[in-house]
Amino acid sequence: MNLTISGHHIDVTPAIREYVQNKLERVRRHFDQLIDVSVILSVDNLTEKExxxxxxxxxxxxxxxxxxxxxxxxxxxxxxxxxxxxxRQVMKHKDKVQNHNHETIKHLSEAEIPASPA
Structure with a gap:
């Protein structure tokens, strides 16, 4: 897995980098087939207070x-x-990939095949 952490208008400190890596371990634990991860951290200065x-x-x-x-x-x-x-999105994708409960039509008996609307 390639991990890229970059910052726009912010310096990515080692503490922030480690925090992101630790949080990504939770996602990796659920689904380990990750290829590439790109994280962008930015600060938008709308007003001084906000x-x-x-x-x-x-x-x-x-x-x-x-x-x-x-x-x-x-x-x-x-x-x-x-x-x-x-x-949440990774778990949803994992459930879709691993959902093998659907049987193919050729394995169903003729009584179980839904009739096509004519």
Missing amino acids: KRQKAEINLRMSGKTVFVESVAQDLYAAIDTLIDKLD
Whole structure:
């Protein structure tokens, strides 16, 4: 897995980098087929009192690309919300990939095959 953490208008300190890596371990624990992860942390200066901290992630995995973003006044809160959203989407994708409950039509008996509307 390739991990890229970059910052726009913010210096990515080792503490922030380690925090993001620790949070991404939760996603990796649920789904380990990640190919590429790109995290962008940014600060938007709207007014002096109102600074928006924004965290974005672009995650490529086998069969799908997931983009999630989160905005908060605190960067760590934005990262927490981002990881929560990402974890839900990854778990949803994993459930779709691993859902093998559908049987093919050739294995169903003729009584179980739904009739096509004519």
